[in-house]
Amino acid sequence: MRAGAADRVSGEGEKRxxxxxxxxxxxxxxxxxxxxxxxxxxxxxxLADVADGAGLSRGIVNFHFESKDNLLVATLQFMSEEYADHWNAALDKAGPDVASRLWALVHADFDRKICTKRKLAAWCAFWGEAKSRPTYQALCGARDVKYQETVIGLCAALKAEGGYSYEPETMAVSLCAMLEGLWLRLMMGDGTTRERALEAAVEYVVTVFPNHLTRQGPKS
Incomplete structure (x- = not known):
């Protein structure tokens, strides 16, 4: 390799x-x-707390984010994208069967990657501020709409297959509220465990969709 080419490769490596x-x-x-x-x-x-926790200088925090507000927005964006990527991946893995997709969506909410005490507490902190901070609402709004539409679609497909009498939009609201309520119980630290919360969620969907689900999973 000629010297000029080697220098270019070295420079590109340093840049990466x-x-x-x-x-x-x-x-x-x-x-x-x-x-x-x-x-x-x-x-x-x-910012000082964050710098100390990361083992970095406050100057590094200022360099990357400039302000506490920017840092918090970036953190919320990361958590929101992580959550959306997680449940979308769960649906992709589940395949086209609608009962399997709902089963996967419910289990995704209680996966160890997403459902941890520290992340639940951070979500709680952001939710407490969301009403007075339009930026937070806008940041998560589009993803929340997509999630809601996905749940409505699953409920509609399950109704068509199983002959249930509910309204899909109303059932979707009920299902989402149940999952959010279990997250709230976990945030409050009232003794509810992640495993117990998942059991409660499974009990709910098995009762609501008996033609599709058992406690062991989707009916074949």
């Missing part, structure tokens, strides 16, 4: 390394923000 380092540090700061929100709450979280 700097980019990777930047992304790694941003992610470190976001994870530290989640930890701080879980530990201290929204109002008590500071």
């Amino acid at each position: 390394g700097r980019k990777a380092s930047k992304e790694t540090r941003r992610q470190q700061l976001i994870e530290a923000t989640i930890d701080s929100l879980a530990k201290r709450g929204y109002s008590e979280t500071t």
Whole structure:
């Protein structure tokens, strides 16, 4: 390899390394923000807390995000995208069978990757601020609509297959409220475990969709 080509390859490698380092540090700061929100709450979280939690200087936090507001928006965006990617992946893995898709969607909410004490507490902190912060509402709004539409579609397909008498939109609201309520119970730390919450969710859908689901899973 000629010297000029080698220099170009070396320069490109260094550029990729700097980019990777930047992304790694941003992610470190976001994870530290989640930890701080879980530990201290929204109002008590500071840039200094986040920097200390990430093991980085406050100057690094300022470099990447400039302000606490920017850092919190980035953290909410990360959590929202992670959640959406997670349930979409669960549906893709489940395949076309509608009962299997609903089963996968319910289980996705209680997966260890998503349903952790620190992330639930961080969600709770953001939800407490959402009403007075339109940015937060706008950030999650489109994904919430997509999720709701997906659940309505599943309920409509299950009704068509099973001859149920419910209205799909009303049932979708009920199902989403049940899942959100179980997350709230987990956030409150009243002794409900992730496993117990999943059992409760399964009991609900088995009762509502008896022609499609059993406690062991979708009927074949």
